[in-house]
Amino acid sequence: MTRFESSLRRGLMDANLAQYERVLQDADAAQPDFSPSYLRERMRLLADPWGWMRRREAAGPRRRRRLDWRVIAIAAALLLLSACAVAVVTGQFSQWFPTIWMDPKAPEVSEEIVSRMGTVIGEPQTVDGASVTLNAAVWDGQELRLSLTADIPDLPEDFSSEAPFYDLECRLRLAEHQREAYLRKEIALSHANSHIDLTEEELEELVQSHLEYPDDPDFHSVVRAARQEDGTLILQVMAALFDYVEDPELTLHIENLATYKVEEGDDGIFTSSRAPDGTVTTDHEINGPFLKGPFDFTFTLDNKLSPISYAGDIDATYENIPLRVSKITVMAFQVCANVDLLALLDPTGEDPDKLHISLEQNLAMSLNGLWTKDGEYVECIGGTAFSVEQDGKTDGEMRGNPVHVIDPAQVTAVCIGGKRVELSELTRLDE
């Protein structure tokens, strides 16, 4: 975005603030005599904003908000951190990545799978006595994990590795020569997935506007501590990195790492965001940094375990919910399926002529397991997100996280709503 475009955007808003200045000044002191129906709607709106939005949306042919699975997937990985106390340690990657779920029955198989998708880096850097080594990366074609070992001699005594991290000063950037290609593919795919037509000119305009921001593409990277032994921390970085470019060259920049101040009564949600102009907003106080940089690690991902996709047309009807699966993608950390709902969806449960799907049904009909060549059944944890299009068509995406890392090439079938779907009956897309 040029300076003119940026000023124009802000200027258009400020022109309205100036135009209605008097109205806005008087508004706060005013006591509008809102009607009872308005007040009722306000109560419903504030009690459940998105439910209110969906009910209002159901009254007209508008698009429904799609869940951002990339963010959810990373958040899922974060929650797994708290459940990894019994992680199986069999090799180097297991030690570097204690957050990856290994198969307790065959840890050496899991270690071998992770090593095939891993890039050993082993680059140490020291700033003011604190030494950080970027150990390795593992990548399943959609999700990147990095392992770092930080030796911090003056780690604050009250530091807790379980405290939520303020990690906005830690950024993952793609090499300049790969950004444009990555953004072009990301923007084109995101619009195509949302059934929004983009002309070549519009795509080009969007790509160029994103290129203005050095932090684009945003990989939603997050940092957490996986293990602490005195002043030594094993840190994990998780990011949503898609295989849009070959051998991505990345730089991990750590300016500072800090923890949020946790107070009694906190709801456990700690968020900060950075606007395109660099302004940071945060909803909790932040402790002084426990790790001060800057550290910059530049590396190229040599290995990944590529996702394997299958296309077809599979009846996956569950109870009274008519579903067809058109695509299944298997990755090391997750499996997803594109589905079409062959009925009109009523998100509110208030329209008897349309189909309502309860949360229990959503979970039960989803991608809840897979089978491997050796006959093992691996449970998956996930759900389904639906999106209602303007023409009433409803499509959705099922996601499931296997309870241990898998080799996509070893998966023979998936379980959707309790029904076994053989991948051999579908067309493998990369062959």
Added chain:
Amino acid sequence: MLAMFLAMLESEEDQRRFTKLYEAYEKKVYAVALRILGDPVRAEDAAQQTWFQLLKRWDRVSALPWEETEGYAVTTSKNCALDMLRAERRTMAFPEDWDPPAPEDRQDEYDYLVSLIRALPEGYRRILELKCVEEQTNKEIARRLNINESTVASRVMRGRAMLRSQLKKEGYAYDAV
């Protein structure tokens, strides 16, 4: 189960942010709609439509720096109220002529740009707001205003050009003016 649970967590955090926005601007959103529509009942409808639009675009709205949220909410409210006027066919033809004001003494380039925007014919200003602030596509704007997509594209281009040209004429050095 886990993914669904996390989706709910995300909503809780979003809900808190939304409540903060609502409490800060509820009266302002309503007041702007009332000024445009002149009818409290219709203004309530426009205000609710504004909150609906802000929720629909929550990914974008939640990423705005706080100091920009008031301008964004007010702009959305204004456009929702104008949509209602249009739907009721009560809208008046906006004047198309452009009589840009001269800059005031020592007025800096941004303040002058804002004054130019205020003087811009509403037909251009509204389309620029939908394009640049609400980030709608030409197709979405065309559908919303019931005009041709090509008209939207030409007005966006012409509106920008009118502003740039006047800035340049008065000696302001925005990039690539």
